[in-house]
Amino acid sequence: FSADEVSVVFVLGGPGAGKGTQCDKLVKNHQFVHLSAGDLLRAEQNREGSQYGELIKKYIKDGLIVPQEITIALLKNAMSENVKEGRSKFLVDGFPRKMDQAVIFEEEIVPSKFVLFFECPEDVMLRRLLERGKTSGRSDDNIESIRKRFRTFVDTSMPVVDYFDKMDKVVKVSCDEPVDVVYGHVEDAIKAKID
Ligand code: UP5
Ligand code: MG
Secondary structure, eight states: OOGGGOEEEEEEESTTSSHHHHHHHHHHHSSOEEEEHHHHHHHHHHSTTOTTHHHHHHHHHTTOOOOHHHHHHHHHHHHHHHHHTTOOEEEEETOOOSHHHHHHHHHHTOOOSEEEEEEOOHHHHHHHHHHHHTTSOOTTOSHHHHHHHHHHIIIIIHHHHHHHHHTTOEEEEEOSSOHHHHHHHHHHHHHTTOO
């Protein structure tokens, strides 16, 4: 597919901010395809015969960013499958979270329309992740991994948000409220941006 066939909105925010939850709601009300980079990596990690399984497993447990070529290839592939079926509007959730990913994706695939950024205090995210960790089975929903994910978010991923903010592409949404209240903010925030 080419850049003019697709449109992409990046959905960013700290671990447990509610990106996945809000994307699910957006998909129900708009013509979006939701692609979570983390979900794509977890699927690849579990895919039989994947040459990256062990590497992905280690990076996710340590809260580190998997080398960009792996994640971008997974996203590109998922987008391509959808384009074949006539779906072209994507919410790309949890990506890009390192500068190299941001620049390469926008240069080689498509520039994002805008960035939805979920602002959330760390103590709120921590509470949500520990609660989810009781049942999620995610290898990174434990206190040790969560601390590492927060660290990576501040050191590596916030510079990406700042980069897009300087380009005036960031729409900030406060998400320390009940899911439906946050979703109201999301609708308000994107109303001006999409038809
Ligand atoms: N919840 C949600 N909203 C709530 C609300 N308003 N009030 C109360 N509770 C709320 O939500 C988290 C939990 O909070 C849920 O239990 C939910 O019910 C509740 P969720 O919507 O899942 O939040 P989300 O922001 O999606 O949290 P997630 O844990 O998925 O965020 P991460 O960004 O940490 O995880 P992701 O899957 O994106 O990435 C995992 C790892 O993959 C990364 O750490 C990294 O190692 C790797 N990765 C890469 O290497 N490269 C990439 O490009 C992407 C990921
Ligand atoms: Mg998520």
